[in-house]
Amino acid sequence: MALNIKSLQDIMRQDPGVDGDAQRMNQIIWILFLKIYDIYEKRWKTASLLQGEIYESIIPKDLAWDSWAKSKNEQGQAIKEALSGDELLDFINNTLFPTLKNLTITKDSPLNQKIVKKAFEDTNNYMKKGILLRQVINTIDDIEIQSKEDKKELSFIYESFLKTLQSAGNAGEFYTPRAVTDFVIQMLEPKIGDKIADLACGTGGFLTSAYHYLESQIKTAQDIQKANSYFYGIEKKQLPFILAVTGFLINGIENPNLDHSNTLEIPFDALSDLETFDIIAMNPPYGGAETKEIQSNFPSEFRSSETADLFMAVICERLAQGGKAAVVLPDGFLFGNDTAKINLKKKLLDELNLHLILRLPKSVFAPYTSITTNILFFTKPDLTQARGTKQTWFYRLDMPEGIKSFGKTKSMKLEHFDPFIKWNTNRVELSDESGNFKAKSYSKQELESRDYNFDLCGFVSEEEEILEPFALMEQVRNERERLNHTLDSIMDKIAQIIKDNA
Structure with a gap:
């Protein structure tokens, strides 16, 4: 074959x-x-x-x-x-x-x-x-x-087919590198019987990785049924939806529970009546905007023109008590100070346990985009656990030695997460040669005192790089937003000092 x-x-x-x-x-x-x-x-x-x-x-x-x-x-x-x-x-x-x-x-x-x-x-x-x-x-x-070898070969070919999405114009938004999806699932450690969801599943990478992670746990026919049907994915765009369905069949998921619709069309007030999930792993679309009608589905404190913000509000609602989530988000979410982002970050600290933010190298999603992204890991406490975050660890994953950037011919591999995996077994503060923090823990109070600016342990010095025009525009836009936030914060402090001394 x-x-x-x-x-x-x-x-x-x-x-x-x-x-x-x-x-x-x-x-x-x-x-x-x-x-x-x-x-x-x-x-x-x-x-x-x-x-x-x-x-x-x-x-x-x-x-x-x-x-x-x-x-x-x-x-x-x-x-x-x-x-x-x-x-x-x-x-x-x-x-x-x-x-x-x-x-x-x-x-x-x-x-x-x-x-x-x-x-x-x-x-x-x-x-x-x-x-x-x-x-x-x-x-x-x-x-x-006809054989496991045929299935493995077709799965490999299909994965290569999906990778072409990264350089196929806007279609790159639907594909998350397999190294990222496999790593996230390993961190979340799902079990047979867990309900696992991706509410903007694209080509289904997180769910496929979860299925393969669970394969070693399958012992009975009932386990097979659960491993097949306890997944839930939803995708509004036609191309990634049919890609996901086909990929699931190729990988052995015979009863994929996939919806071809838009998660954000469901009124926020109705989410509490819907099924919740033990595991949510997502790379929600960002940089785009939904219609005013979609935005009106959300309460004013979470209403936003940024799609990723709306998804974060939904994720927080649909994560089950005792559930675990991992969400890929751009830097803009960390330092953003608009109403929706501030309220979402406040919710993560007050009601959930935001225990880790992993900062990824900026070219992980190249050539589709060079925007720097992060993986937020958080849990929702059950009735026996205290609400809220006590401390959040930040870890900066640097480019592997000898690799300047990822791209079309040199993609990220699972072993590139090894430095983090080693650190994660014994979390300690780390600094780089310039004295900047590479890993550090911050208390809830420290994050609150920063006006919910989570831009910590980031990439502070980079070599000059010639970017494609649209990537350069996005970089300038992000840097402008970062500077605006810094200026706003300084002006607020000056105003407070004047008020205190009036």
Whole structure:
């Protein structure tokens, strides 16, 4: 079994209907999803027969993969009736897609059937040349998953496919490097039976890492069921949603509980009635803005034009008592002093336990963005625990020795977290050669006295670097916001001194 993504992209570059890597990935993924889903359906059908049951597919028989996609029989001979050219295009555009978009599902439909309709709700066929489309379908149809080695190989190829998102324009926002997702899950240490969520799951990296982390704990059929269905992901954009669904199937998650919608559309007052989660691991979108209508779902103290702030408000509500969370956020959240950020940081200190902020090297998400990010680790106390934060540790993870920056050809690896892992077994204050803190603990009172400015143990000296225009603009914007906060803080102190001495 082999899947050459580059050869598929080369075929699609000849088609006038497909423009850019994002559309090429979109085109590949809906075909790949149907192929992988067909492989699983054959397994589900066999398993049902062994149990004396009849498996009923949600996909009509005349739209099943073998009915239209296969062009060769088991002997490798060409099937004369195989659709191609304009006939294939007409079938896909006017029969296959309309049917899949309008499949009937109910709240009682199995998860592995709901995902079919959700995957195709906003999916489109971009190719305009049926002959080229037939070539793409034939290449994907050659995939087989007969062994663990096949599954491992396909998973590796698919992960490489996802990594191209980082350099595919704005699509990079949907992919979190696997080193980060694996590290976060190792820190959170989920157990079989934990309800694990990512409320803006993108391509599903955190949930996939969690599943693989739990695999060693699976002992019974009930464990398998929990490991499959105790995940919850929600993603509003079509491309990352279908990428997540397909990735879950490839990695062995047969019943992914995924919603194709927007977490932020739920009124904040209604969150208390919804399911809570034992583990929340997220890299929420930041730098963007939601509509005024979405913002109005939130109380004034959390209302913000920054998407990441709104997600933080939701995360705090939907984390279960005794639950653990890890959230990737940009520097702007740490030093920001607008109403929403101040109130969110106050909530983290007063009601939750913000025990660790890990500051990541700025190029972790390159080439998509060079914005410096951080991972906030916090818990929500249960009824037996005291509310609030006593102390918060800050740790700055420097670039590995010999590496100037991460990027398209040199991505972050799990072993690059080793210095932190070693430090985390015996947390002590650390300083660099310049005397600046690399690791330090701050009490709740110290953080409050800083007007909730959490910009501590950061990167204070960097080599000059030539950035891409948009990355430079973002850097200037962040630096301006940081300076504005500092000036505001100084002016407030001056005003207070004048008031005290009046």
